[in-house]
Amino acid sequence: MTWLLRQIGIEGFRGINNAGSPLELAFHTEKVNSVFAPNGVGKSSIFEAVTYALTGQIPKLDGLPAAEQGGTYYLNRFHPGDTGTITLSLQPAAAGPAIDVIVTRDRTGARTVAVSDGRDGDALLAELNREFVLLDAKTFQRFIDDTPLNRGRSFSGLLGLGQYSALRQSLQALANTRAFNNHFDVSSKSGRKQLIEGQITQERTAIRESYLHLVGEDAGQLTQADMQTRAHAILHNIPLIQPRCAGKTFDQISADECIASVREAEGGPDRDRLAQLLREEDWWNHAIAALPTTAQIVSIVDIAAERDTALAQTQGEKFLRLYRTAQEITESDDWVDKSLCPACERTGENSVLDHSRHKVALYDAVTAASAKLATSWATADWDKVVELEKATRQDGEAPLIPGAKAAIAKQAFTQPAAAELQTRIDLVRARAEAALAATIAEKDAIEKRLPASLVAVTEKVEAARRLQAAFKKLEQLLVSLSALDTELDRIERVRSFLSDASGAFSQAESEAAARRLAAVEPLCRDLFQSIIFDPVVPAISKRAGGEDLQLSLAAFHDHANISAQSVLSESYRNAFAISVYLAAASLYSGAAKFLLLDDVTSSLDAGHQFHLMEVIRTRFSRPVVPDGPQVILLSHDTLLEKYFNTNGSTAGWAHQRIEGTPRTAVLPQSNAVNRVRDATLDLLNAGNAQDAAPRIRQYIEYVLEEIIIRCRVPVPMDIALGDDRRMAGHLIGAIDAQVKLHAAANTLVLTAAQVQGLNLAVATISANFLAHWSSGQTQAFAPGALLGVMQAIDNYAGCFKFEPTPGQGFRYYRSLSQQA
Numbered sequence: 001m002t003w004l005l006r007q008i009g010i011e012g013f014r015g016i017n018n019a020g021s022p023l024e025l026a027f028h029t030e031k032v033n034s035v036f037a038p039n040g041v042g043k044s045s046i047f048e049a050v051t052y053a054l055t056g057q058i059p060k061l062d063g064l065p066a067a068e069q070g071g072t073y074y075l076n077r078f079h080p081g082d083t084g085t086i087t088l089s090l091q092p093a094a095a096g097p098a099i100d101v102i103v104t105r106d107r108t109g110a111r112t113v114a115v116s117d118g119r120d121g122d123a124l125l126a127e128l129n130r131e132f133v134l135l136d137a138k139t140f141q142r143f144i145d146d147t148p149l150n151r152g153r154s155f156s157g158l159l160g161l162g163q164y165s166a167l168r169q170s171l172q173a174l175a176n177t178r179a180f181n182n183h184f185d186v187s188s189k190s191g192r193k194q195l196i197e198g199q200i201t202q203e204r205t206a207i208r209e210s211y212l213h214l215v216g217e218d219a220g221q222l223t224q225a226d227m228q229t230r231a232h233a234i235l236h237n238i239p240l241i242q243p244r245c246a247g248k249t250f251d252q253i254s255a256d257e258c259i260a261s262v263r264e265a266e267g268g269p270d271r272d273r274l275a276q277l278l279r280e281e282d283w284w285n286h287a288i289a290a291l292p293t294t295a296q297i298v299s300i301v302d303i304a305a306e307r308d309t310a311l312a313q314t315q316g317e318k319f320l321r322l323y324r325t326a327q328e329i330t331e332s333d334d335w336v337d338k339s340l341c342p343a344c345e346r347t348g349e350n351s352v353l354d355h356s357r358h359k360v361a362l363y364d365a366v367t368a369a370s371a372k373l374a375t376s377w378a379t380a381d382w383d384k385v386v387e388l389e390k391a392t393r394q395d396g397e398a399p400l401i402p403g404a405k406a407a408i409a410k411q412a413f414t415q416p417a418a419a420e421l422q423t424r425i426d427l428v429r430a431r432a433e434a435a436l437a438a439t440i441a442e443k444d445a446i447e448k449r450l451p452a453s454l455v456a457v458t459e460k461v462e463a464a465r466r467l468q469a470a471f472k473k474l475e476q477l478l479v480s481l482s483a484l485d486t487e488l489d490r491i492e493r494v495r496s497f498l499s500d501a502s503g504a505f506s507q508a509e510s511e512a513a514a515r516r517l518a519a520v521e522p523l524c525r526d527l528f529q530s531i532i533f534d535p536v537v538p539a540i541s542k543r544a545g546g547e548d549l550q551l552s553l554a555a556f557h558d559h560a561n562i563s564a565q566s567v568l569s570e571s572y573r574n575a576f577a578i579s580v581y582l583a584a585a586s587l588y589s590g591a592a593k594f595l596l597l598d599d600v601t602s603s604l605d606a607g608h609q610f611h612l613m614e615v616i617r618t619r620f621s622r623p624v625v626p627d628g629p630q631v632i633l634l635s636h637d638t639l640l641e642k643y644f645n646t647n648g649s650t651a652g653w654a655h656q657r658i659e660g661t662p663r664t665a666v667l668p669q670s671n672a673v674n675r676v677r678d679a680t681l682d683l684l685n686a687g688n689a690q691d692a693a694p695r696i697r698q699y700i701e702y703v704l705e706e707i708i709i710r711c712r713v714p715v716p717m718d719i720a721l722g723d724d725r726r727m728a729g730h731l732i733g734a735i736d737a738q739v740k741l742h743a744a745a746n747t748l749v750l751t752a753a754q755v756q757g758l759n760l761a762v763a764t765i766s767a768n769f770l771a772h773w774s775s776g777q778t779q780a781f782a783p784g785a786l787l788g789v790m791q792a793i794d795n796y797a798g799c800f801k802f803e804p805t806p807g808q809g810f811r812y813y814r815s816l817s818q819q820a
Contacts, residue, residue, distance in 0.1 A: 002093040002593040003128065004029040004630045013052070013084035013105070014045035015662035017076045022085065023666050027632055028654040029091050030623045032616065034633040034644040037658045038698075042666035043634045047136065047598040053086045053103040054129040056111060063335060065342065071109055078663045082107040093593045101125065128592040131157035132585040136598040140577035142336050144551065144565060150331075152542060152549035156509070158584035159516040164509045165547070171502035178368070180498070184491050187371045189484060191378025196481045199381060202289055203474040210470055213463035224471065235464055240457055251472070255465035262457055270446045271454060277443040278462040284436035287391070290384035291429055297422045299376050304418035307369035313362045323363070327356035370411040377408050389424070392431035400424045510545050516588065517542060523583040530619065531575045531611045538564065538576050551576065574603045578612065582620055585629060594630040599637070606639050613643055623652045645709055659698040664691050669702050681790060689783045696769060696789060697728060703797050704731040710812035711800050713738050729770050732762055738816055747817040754799040761799065764792035 006029060011022035025046070027033045037043040048058050052074070061070035075084045088101045100116040101124065113121030131154060143151060156165035173179060181187055207227070211219045214231050222230070228250040236245040241258040259275050292300075322343070329335055329342040330353040338353045340346070382405055389401050404421045407413040447455045521540050528538050537555040542548065551564045564576060578600060585595060601609040613633075618624050621631040635641070641657075648655030660666035665679055677699055683692040708715060708731065715734040739758065742748035748755070769789045801810040802819055814820050 001096075002589070002591055003090040004093055005088065005594040005596075005632065006091040006098055007087075007089035008046065008050065009085070009087035009089070010046065010049045011085045012076045012079035012081060013049050013086055014058075014074065014076060015040075015042040016045050016049070016666045017078045017662060018665045018667075019079055019081065021665065022087070023658070023668070025656065025658075025668055027630070029630055031652050031654045032621050032631050032633070032647070034635070034640075034648070034653070034655045035658060036635055036641045036644055036655070037666075039636050040662075041658055041660055042662065043636055043658070044598060045662075045666075047134065047596060047634055049084075049086045050088070050596055051134050052105070053088055053101070054125050054134065059332075063329070063332070065345065072107075074105055074109075075107060076662065124591075127590070130160075130590040130592055131162065132581050132589075132595060133592045134596050134598075135581060135600060137574065137600055137602045138336065140574045140581070140600065141603075143577045143580070144573045145336065148548035148550055151551070152513075152547040155517075155549045155580075155584075156513055156547075158581060158588070159513060159520070160588040160590060161509060161513055161516070164505075164512070168502070168506050168509045168547070171498060171505055175495070175498040175502040178364075180495055182367075182371070184494075186488075186491060187375040188378055189488055189491075191375040193481065193484050193488065194379045195381060196477055196484065198379070200474065200477045200481065202286075203470050203477060206286070206470040207467060207474065210463050210467035214460055214467060227467075228471070231464060231467055235460065238457055238460065241461065250464075251468055253464065253468075255461050255468070258461040258464075259458070262454065262461070271458065274443065274446045274455065274458050275462060277439055277446065278459065279465075280439050281436065281443060282462070282466050284432060284439060287384055287388040288429065288432050288436065290381040291388065291425060291432075292380040292385070296376065296380055297425055300373065301415065301418040301422055303369060303373045303376055304413055305415040307366060307373060307413070308415045310362060310365040310369055314359070314366060319359070323356045323359040326352060327360055330356060367411075370413075373413060374408055374411075377405075385425075385428070388432055389428050392428050392435065507545060510542070510547070513542060514544070519587055520580070520583045523586065524579045527582055527615055527619070528575060528579040530615050531579065531608055532572060533611070534572075536568075536572065538579065540580065570603045571605060571608055574600075575608060575612070582615070586620060586625075589629055594632065596632045596634070598634045600633075601635070601637060601640065609637070609640060610643060613640070617647070617652070645705075657702065659695065659702065661691065661694065664695075677790070677794075681787070684783045684787050684790070687783050689786055692783070692786055696786060696793075699790070700728045700765065700769075700793055701731070703793055704728060704735065707735060707797060707800050707812070712815045729766070732765070732770075736762070742816045749813050749815070749817055749819050750799060757795055757799045761792040761796035765789055765796065 005027055007024060007026045009022040009024045010016045011018045016023050023042070025035065035043065035046070052058055058074065061073055064070035075082060084105045086103045089098055090101060091098045101121055102114045104112045113125065115121040115124065143154065146154070153165050153169070156162055208219050211227055211231065215234055219227055232245065232250040232253070235253060235258070236242055241261050244257045244261055245253050263271060326342055330338055335342070337347065338351045339348055341348070341352050382401065386401050389399060393399060400421065401424065404413065404417060407417060517540060524540065525537055535555065535557050536553060539552045539554040541550045541552065553562050553564050553567070554560065556562050556567055564573070568576065601612055604612060616631055621628050644655040647653035657669045658666055659669055664683065667679055680692050680695045680699060683695070707713065713735055715731070739748065739750065739755070743755070769786065798810070801812050803810050804820065811820070
C-alpha cells in the first residue's frame with residue numbers, strides 16, 4: 001500500500017514547544033504543498049520531526065561529539081512535559097480510511113510508536129523510510145562529494161534496491177576470508193589438524209617399533225587386529241606370564257601383573273629398576289620427538305619479528321579503538337567533511353578517513369602476524385614440551401614455555417621472547433638427550449647383570465605395554481582427527497556457500513541496478529536540462545558487477561566525457577543530484593508516495609530555483625502528474641516565498657507560512673486563519689510582553705504582506721528582497737506612497753473614513769512599537785500598549801477591506817483603484 005501525508009502534528013520536539021497546542025500543518029494530497037518560515041522559527045524542526053518519526057534518529061545530533069550530548073537536544077528545552085510527540089496522518093493513495101501514526105520520545109530517549117488502527121507502527125514507518133522521502137541540501141551535496149562506493153550504495157536505495165544492497169554487503173562481509181577465518185578460528189583448527197596428523201604418524205611408528213621388539217619381526221602389511229593376535233600369542237607362549245594372558249584379549253593383558261609374575265619368580269631390585277628404565281627410555285624418546293623442529297622454532301622467531309615490526313607502527317589497543325571509532329564516524333554518510341576530525345573538530349588538508357583506515361590497516365597487519373604465529377605454534381605438541389621442560393628444569397630455574405604459550409594466546413608474543421624460547425628449547429633438548437643417554441647406559445648395565453631370560457621377558461612385557469598404549473593413543477587421535485575433519489569440512493561448506501551466494505547475489509543486484517540505472521539516466525538528463533538550460537549532459541555509470549557509482553558529463557559544451565565534480569559549479573552539482581533523486585523517485589517510489597524537501601534550492605541562484613520549482617510543479621508532482629508523488633517544500637528563502645504566494649492562489653498549489661519561537665509556540669498562518677495573532681494576544685493578556693513583542697513584528701509583516709499581495713500594491717525591489725527590523729516600516733511607507741499616488745490621481749477606492757483610519761493606525765503602530773523595536777529598545781514595551789498595537793494592526797488591515805453583502809463578511813479590495 002502507498003501512502004500520502006495528510007497532516008503533521010508536532011509538540012515538544014526540537015524547536016517546537018507548543019505545550020498543549022501542537023503545531024498542526026495540513027497538506028493537500030493532490031497539490032504541491034509549500035511551507036515558508038523565517039530562519040529560527042521551526043522549519044527545520046518539522047523536517048527533523050518527520051526524519052525522527054521515520055528513522056528513529058536525527059543524524060546531525062547523533063553525529064555530535066559525545067561531550068555535546070546530542071541526544072539531549074531531541075526534545076524542546078522549554079516544554080514542561082519533557083516529552084516530544086509527532087503525529088503523522090497518512091492517507092492511502094488508493095481508497096481507504098486515513099490513519100494516525102503517533103511517535104513519542106521521552107527525556108530518557110525511549111521511543112514509542114502507536115497507530116490508530118492497531119497495526120505495527122515500526123513496520124509501517126520502516127516501509128515508508130526510503131532514500132528520497134526526506135531530502136535536504138546536505139543530502140544532494142553528500143551524494144556528489146561521497147566516494148563512488150558509498151554513492152553507489154545510497155543510489156541502490158533510490159532505485160528501490162536498498163535492502164538488496166544491504167544484504168549484498170552483509171554477504172560480502174560474511175564471505176570475507178580474514179573475517180570468516182577469525183570467526184571460525186580456522187587457523188588454529190588447521191594447525192591442530194597438522195599436529196594430530198603428526199602425532200598419528202608418530203604413534204604408527206611407535207606401534208611398528210614396539211611390535212618389532214615384542215614379536216621380533218616387522219609388521220609389514222598386517223592390520224591392527226592381526227598385530228594384536230600375534231602379540232597376544234607371543235606373550236601367551238612365555239610360561240612365566242602365561243596365566244596372566246589366558247582368557248584375555250591383547251589389550252586386556254596387564255603389563256603390571258606380568259611384571260609382578262616376573263618379580264615373584266626371580267627377586268632382586270635390578271629387575272624392578274630395569275622395568276622402570278625401559279619405561280623411562282620410552283618416555284624420553286617420545287618427549288624428545290615431541291619437541292618442535294629447528295625449522296619450526298626458526299619460523300616462530302621470524303613471525304614474532306614480523307609481528308613486532310608491524311606492532312612498532314601502532315600505538316596500542318586504546319588507539320586502535322580510537323582509529324576504528326574515527327573510521328566508523330567518518331565513513332558515515334552523515335559525516336560530510338572527511339578532513340574534519342571527529343575528536344578535536346579541527347580540519348586539516350588530509351582526509352581523516354584515509355588516515356584512520358591506514359592506521360587500522362597497521363593493526364590488521366599485527367593481527368595477521370599474530371594469527372600466523374598461533375598457527376605455527378599449534379603445529380607442535382606444547383603440552384608434552386611443557387612436561388619435558390619440567391622434567392629437565394634445574395633447581396631455582398623458572399619455567400619459560402607455559403608463559404610463552406599464554407603470550408601466544410594473548411597475541412603478546414615478542415621476538416625477544418621467541419629468541420629466549422629458542423634458547424630454552426635447545427637447552428631442554430640437550431638435557432633430555434643427556435638424560436636419555438644416561439637411562440640407556442644404566443639399562444644396559446643392569447641387563448648385563450640380570451639373567452638373559454629375565455631381561456628378555458621384561459623387555460617383551462614392556463614392549464607389549466608400549467604397543468597397547470600406542471594402539472589406544474592412535475585410536476584417540478583418529479577419533480579427534482575425524483571430528484576435526486568433520487568440523488573443517490562443515491566450515492568449508494559454509495565458506496563455499498557464502499562465497500557462491502555472495503557472488504551470485506552481487507551479480508544479480510548489480511544487473512538489477514544496471515537495468516534501473518538505464519531507465520533513470522535519460523529522465524535524469526531531461527530534468528537536469530529543464531533546470532539548467534545549458535549544453536551540459538550528465539552521465540551516470542556503474543562498473544559491471546561492482547557497487548561504485550561514477551558521475552560524469554557526457555557533454556560539457558564542446559567537450560565530452562569529463563569529470564562532473566571537477567568542472568561543475570555548486571549550483572550545477574546540486575542540480576545534477578536533484579535530477580538523479582527526482583528521476584529515481586518518479587520511477588521507483590515505494591510505500592511513501594510523498595517527498596519532504598527542506599531548503600533544496602539553497603545553493604541555486606534565483607533563476608535556477610524557479611526552474612526547479614517549475615520542474616517539480618509541471619513534470620514531477622501531483623496534480624499535474626496524476627500518479628506522481630505528493631511534494632511538500634520547506635523553505636526560508638524570501639524569493640521563493642514570492643513564488644509560493646503567487647502559486648498559492650492557483651488550483652494545484654497550497655501554501656502556508658509559519659511563525660513563532662522555540663520558547664513559546666510555532667503556529668501556521670494561512671489565509672483568514674491567524675493563530676499567531678491569537679497566541680500573541682494570549683501572551684499579552686497574561687502580561688508576558690517579552691515573548692509577545694517579537695511575535696508582533698511577525699504579525700505586522702504578515703498583515704502588511706497580505707495587504708500588498710491582495711490589493712496588488714507595487715513595492716520597490718529592495719523592499720521586496722529585504723529582511724531586517726525596519727521591514728514593517730518600509731512596507732507601511734510603500735503602501736502609504738501608493739495610497740497618496742492614487743488619491744492624487746483621484747482613483748483611490750478607499751473611503752475617506754478608511755484613509756483617516758489608516759493614519760490613526762499607523763500613528764499607533766509607529767509610536768508604540770516600530771520606533772522602539774527597530775532600535776532594539778524592547779524593554780520599553782508594556783503589555784497594555786502592545787495590546788493597542790495589535791488592535792491598530794487589525795484596524796489598519798480593515799481599511800483595505802469592504803463588505804460586498806452586509807452581514808456576509810469583509811474582503812480585500814482587488815486593488816487600490818478597484819473594489820472587486
